[in-house]
Amino acid sequence: MGAQADGGRDEGDQGLRGGTSAPTHVGAPPFHLAAALGRLRDRHLGAILLLPSGVLFLTLLAFPLGYGVYTSFFDIHLLDRTGTFVGGRNYLWLLTNAEFWSALWLSVLWAGGTVGLQLVLGTAVALLLHQRFAGRSLARGLVLFPYMMPIVAVVLVWMLLYNALYGVVNYLLLQTGLVSRPIAWLSQPGSALWSVIFVGVWKYFPFVVVVVLARLQVIPEELYEAARIDGAGTVARFAEITLPQIRDVLVVVALLRTIWMFNNFEVVFLLTGGGPLRGTLTLPILVYEQAFAIYEVGKGSAIAVVMFLLLVGVMTLYFRLFSSEQE
Amino acid sequence: MKRRTFLISGSAAGSALALGLGRPRRAFAAKTLRLFTPEADPSQIKAWNALFEDYTAKKNKDVVIKGEFAKWDDITKKLAADIAAGKPPEIVAGSSKPDFVAAETKRGLVVDLAPVVDALGRSDFNPAALKVWQYRGIQMAIPYGGQWPxxxxxxxxxxxxxxxxxxxxxxxxxxxxxxxxxxxxxxxxxxxxxxxxxxxxxxxxxxxxxxxxxxxxxxxxxxxxxxxxxxxxxxxxxxxxxxxxxxxxxxxxxxxxxxxxxxxxxxxxxxxxxxxxxxxxxxxxxxxxxxxxxxxxxxxxxLHFDEFYLHKTPNTAEATDVVKFMFQPEQVMRLLTPVVGHVVPTQKSVEPLYATHEWIKANPDIVKVLLTPTxxxxxxxxxxxxxxxxxxxxxxxxxxxxxxxxxxxxxxxxxxxxxxxxxxxxxxxxxxxxxx
The missing domain is CATH 3.40.190.10 (Periplasmic binding protein-like II)
Structure with a gap:
């Protein structure tokens, strides 16, 4: 079969080559250039059409990624833009650097905390918005508000709310007598991480609401009716029907949000800059500091590469688990 | 239209666009200079923009100055990123960071402004202010205002x-x-x-x-x-x-x-x-x-001195001319006016103008310590x-x-x-x- 295919290709190639000179004998079929080009296109059209995507992939994804990996093997000062090859020394430095491990742990807490709470809150709000009540459409629109707000505006608003001198949160706590001194929400090691997580949950939970609500709307009503007839209560209906039905979208949302939150830079950076006492220093901020504040680009790249590998690991694990369950 | 023809035409058009054939021609040939500064209270931004417009209108119609404003705590990070990208701003104003500018000078990125100081009149400047911005025999920057908390x-x-x-x-x-x-x-x-x-x-x-x-x-x-x-x-x-x-x-x-x-x-x-x-x-x-x-x-x-310094770029000559314009007493006053009291002029020729500002005259208890050199x-x-x-x-x-x-x-x-x-x-x- 392979031989036949090869033979066919040879024939075609000969035909094309023959097109440049006149037919040599009267009995040969007439040669058509357009048809020959058409055969060529058949073979290469797919590749030509894929070329733009390929070029974009190489320039926008593969090159930066490869360059990042390449850079991680050099000692480069940002102002110099050139450096010396140090092999795996940046990775060794990273593995023995307490700040890296602390940042990794804080990233896990940040991503785990925000995603977990987004899923719980988002699902609860989606269930609520799935009920029939007056003003439901308005409520469904308003719930998207945090997600649509620009992040800088969100951060400014929350910084004001948290402010110890004139913030509403402290004002209410002081007025109700719950505290005797204002709480420095964003500048005390004990409270800063949770305060930042709270803002992360508030900003991004609408995404979960939208996805879960869409899924809730296509669950057949008959399932609930049958369950009611069988005497299932609210909790049982949720556990036995709703949860299994929305489970798949929750898994997808959890994966996407974990990747996004793990890589999230702006919320934490704008609220605390990684402080106080490095108590909210997540990996993306560490990369930024290493590369742009301390000007050590090679070390910054090494951290970024490790982050990338960690996320690839999580995704691989997810796809393995998810696809085996589907089967 | 056949599917094949459609796909091929689409690919050709997409490639042409990607190659920049659809790029509009530049409307005019003016040079754009970037001026980067953390001196960016809203009133200061207004003053900067007015100065930029005046320069283009009165001095050089072929040069447009674009202001870029940043927070104090971000300036060196942003400048370092620009330098790494090979696109530093032509002009930096008010960084107050001689240490960072020295790191740039060491790498040959900064223009020696000693000839500009001479052209403006060296004797007009406070020598201590000039000294803070001297490194390796180079006048890294020219200070326009001194400040102390x-x-x-x-x-x-x-x-x-x-x-x-x-x-x-x-x-x-x-x-x-x-x-x-x-x-x-x-x-x-x-x-x-x-x-x-x-x-x-x-x-x-x-x-x-x-x-x-x-x-x-x-x-x-x-x-x-x-x-x-x-x-x-x-x-x-x-x-x-x-x-x-x-x-x-x-x-x-x-x-x-x-x-x-x-x-x-x-x-x-x-x-x-x-x-x-x-x-x-x-x-x-x-x-x-x-x-x-x-x-x-x-x-x-x-003690810090707000300054102007220049990066070596193809537009250095134009940027130098902008700096000369900015150091005219009238322009310096326009620069200092939005935050009078914040920095004290480094040029003798600006001091009389500064002393007559209404905020200075109206608040003796505040400005006395601010303006008395320590x-x-x-x-x-x-x-x-x-x-x-x-x-x-x-x-x-x-x-x-x-x-x-x-x-x-x-x-x-x-x-x-x-x-x-x-x-x-x-x-x-x-x-x-x-x-x-």
Missing amino acids: VLWYRKDLFAAKGLKPPITWDDYRAAAEKLTDPAKGVYGAVYSAGRTWNTHLMALIHIWSAGGMLFDEKLNVVFDSPESRRALQYYGEMAMRFSPPDVGQYGFREASAAFVSGKSATTFYWGRVLAHLYAQAPQLLPLTATVHIPRDRQHRTT DYAVAPTLESPQHPFNYKYEVVESKNILTDCVQKIVLGKEPVGKAVEWAHKQMVDATKGIKD
């Missing part, structure tokens, strides 16, 4: 408690204790502990005042000393007992806002607070005065007259070693000795191998 205080609150303006650390501690009333949300002091440049500079002033230093005259780290420990002990106490609870996040903006909002009876700040009071709390102007920052062994404060103000890169230009200092500042030390004491409640020991080691490690 002072203690801003509320005369009415001090009078109500029978207090006099503080001169020593002990005076200040006693006053802050009486003025602090958390139940009313009023605090006696503002000792920043954020990971910010403000915290770095305030800690430095206290260390110098107690007699400590970061580097000796041979540029060896000498930070861990009884004087530094004493200074940071005091700093920690003032931050934890008499400052707002969220000083752990404070930088320049917050330190000024605490005072202007009436929540603190005092604050350390430069002259910019005057403009903030005019804009946000004019009722506090008659109740406000300034004194020199209280001292321990000696009076000390930081003989004890210190540039961090020249800790004493015997010190050479400290090319190692930049790394201490960029790595936030001093601010981390302050945070360990104020937020982490670490013993001062342990925090200072840690910071000393960090400074030694960070400066190891740095060569002039």
Whole structure:
């Protein structure tokens, strides 16, 4: 079969080559250039059409990624833009650097905390918005508000709310007598991480609401009716029907949000800059500091590469688990 | 149209677009110069833009100046990123960072402005101001205004408690204790502990005042000393007992806002607070005065000079002409007017214009200390007259070693000795191998 295919290709190639000179004998079929080009296109059209995507992939994804990996093997000062090859020394430095491990742990807490709470809150709000009540459409629109707000505006608003001198949160706590001194929400090691997580949950939970609500709307009503007839209560209906039905979208949302939150830079950076006492220093901020504040680009790249590998690991694990369950 | 034809036509059109065939022609051939500055209060941005427009209209119609504005704590990061991208702004104004500019100069990125100083008239400039911006025989920048922080205080609150303006650390501690009333949300002091440049500079002033230093005259780290420990002990106490609870996040903006909002009876700040009071709390102007920052062994404060410097770019000639325009007395005044009191002119020719500004005349209790040149103000890169230009200092500042030390004491409640020991080691490690 392979031989036949090869033979066919040879024939075609000969035909094309023959097109440049006149037919040599009267009995040969007439040669058509357009048809020959058409055969060529058949073979290469797919590749030509894929070329733009390929070029974009190489320039926008593969090159930066490869360059990042390449850079991680050099000692480069940002102002110099050139450096010396140090092999795996940046990775060794990273593995023995307490700040890296602390940042990794804080990233896990940040991503785990925000995603977990987004899923719980988002699902609860989606269930609520799935009920029939007056003003439901308005409520469904308003719930998207945090997600649509620009992040800088969100951060400014929350910084004001948290402010110890004139913030509403402290004002209410002081007025109700719950505290005797204002709480420095964003500048005390004990409270800063949770305060930042709270803002992360508030900003991004609408995404979960939208996805879960869409899924809730296509669950057949008959399932609930049958369950009611069988005497299932609210909790049982949720556990036995709703949860299994929305489970798949929750898994997808959890994966996407974990990747996004793990890589999230702006919320934490704008609220605390990684402080106080490095108590909210997540990996993306560490990369930024290493590369742009301390000007050590090679070390910054090494951290970024490790982050990338960690996320690839999580995704691989997810796809393995998810696809085996589907089967 | 056949599917094949459609796909091929689409691909061809897409490729043509990707190759830039669809790019519109440039409307005009003017050169655009980028001017980067952290001097970016809203009133200052307005003044900058007016100056840019005037330059184009009156001096050179073929040059357009585009302002880029940043926060103080972000300037070196943004500049470093631009330099790494091979696209530094042609002009930088008001960075006040001779240490960073020296790092650029070492790499040959900065234009020597000595000929421009000569063209403008060297004798018109304050020689000390020019000296701060000299390194390796190069005039890295030309300063247009000098600045030093002072203690801003509320005369009415001090009078109500029978207090006099503080001169020593002990005076200040006693006053802050009486003025602090958390139940009313009023605090006696503002000792920043954020990971910010403000915290770095305030800690430095206290260390110098107690007699400590970061580097000796041979540029060896000498930070861990009884004087530094004493200074940071005091700093920690003032931050934890008499400052707002969220000083752990404070930088320049917050330190000024605490005072202007009436929540603190005092604050350390430069002259910019005057403009903030005019804009946000004019009722506090008659109740406000300034004194020199209280001292321990000696009076000390930081000395910085806002400047113009140029990156070597294909547009250096045009950028040099812009700088010459900006240094005309009339233009300098337009630059200084939005925040009068914040920086003192470095040119003799500007001083008479500055002295007649209405804010200067209307607020003698505020501007007297702000405008009187101090003989004890210190540039961090020249800790004493015997010190050479400290090319190692930049790394201490960029790595936030001093601010981390302050945070360990104020937020982490670490013993001062342990925090200072840690910071000393960090400074030694960070400066190891740095060569002039």
